[in-house]
Amino acid sequence: xxxxxxxxxxxxxxxxxxxxTVEELGGLSTYISGSTNSERAVxxxxxxxxxxxxxxxxxxxxxxxxxxxxxxPDFFYGDPFDKGFEDAKxxxxxxxxxxxxxxxxxxxxxxxxxxxxxxxxxAIQAAVLLHxxxxxxxxxxxxxxxxxxxxxxxxxxxxxxxxxxxxxILATKVHEIDSYVDIFPNVAHGWRLRYNVDDEVAANSxxxxxxxxxxxxxxxxx
Numbered sequence: 264x265x266x267x268x269x270x271x272x273x274x275x276x277x278x279x280x281x282x283x284t285v286e287e288l289g290g291l292s293t294y295i296s297g298s299t300n301s302e303r304a305v306x307x308x309x310x311x312x313x314x315x316x317x318x319x320x321x322x323x324x325x326x327x328x329x330x331x332x333x334x335x336p337d338f339f340y341g342d343p344f345d346k347g348f349e350d351a352k353x354x355x356x357x358x359x360x361x362x363x364x365x366x367x368x369x370x371x372x373x374x375x376x377x378x379x380x381x382x383x384x385x386a387i388q389a390a391v392l393l394h395x396x397x398x399x400x401x402x403x404x405x406x407x408x409x410x411x412x413x414x415x416x417x418x419x420x421x422x423x424x425x426x427x428x429x430x431x432i433l434a435t436k437v438h439e440i441d442s443y444v445d446i447f448p449n450v451a452h453g454w455r456l457r458y459n460v461d462d463e464v465a466a467n468s469x470x471x472x473x474x475x476x477x478x479x480x481x482x483x484x485x
Contacts, residue, residue: 297332302362303332307371309456310371313337315337319456338351373397375392375398376395379402383402391413391479395412449468450464
């Protein structure tokens with residue numbers, strides 16, 4: 264369930280360390296960052312490189328620094344092609360049992376399909392998809408929570424034309440849910456987690472997408 268672009272430009276080891284810890288949550292090994300004093304939680308669902316890819320922990324730390332409690336569960340069990348939609352429900356329930364009243368989920372690449380499935384229920388309050396893979400038009404029709412889609416202009420898996428289709432479908436649901444679609448030009452699929460920090464265009468786009476994600480969660484996780 265991963266194409267060539269999904270697995271291109273693999274992540275490199277993180278030289279900056281990590282601010283969080285690895286603990287068990289909902290029966291899954293999970294990278295956790297942020298304060299338990301927050302009432303707002305965000306689940307990050309990784310791309311095809313899994314929850315241990317160093318860049319996703321950096322994203323988690325940045326989201327946590329904005330005031331959220333952030334978890335990155337190991338939905339792959341070491342196998343990046345496993346599916347874990349049912350496991351996500353356990354993570355959501357585990358967060359609720361800890362007192363988190365508002366939960367958002369962001370998915371990267373493979374995780375975009377995963378998060379879209381969660382968005383078809385009221386288990387979460389908001390969703391963000393970043394360069395999603397394998398999300399169908401029928402999937403979008405089933406979404407019932409506020410959803411933001413941040414895509415890449417250079418994308419063979421989910422090209423801009425497909426994102427425009429998503430946007431058209433979501434526009435018909437404007438009285439039911441809020442939605443937002445943005446396409447970042449001159450960057451390729453996977454750019455949010457896997458980009459060259461010396462590439463100014465890619466780095467600026469990654470930071471722009473990060474800020475849009477934070478704004479979305481700040482708006483809907485109350």
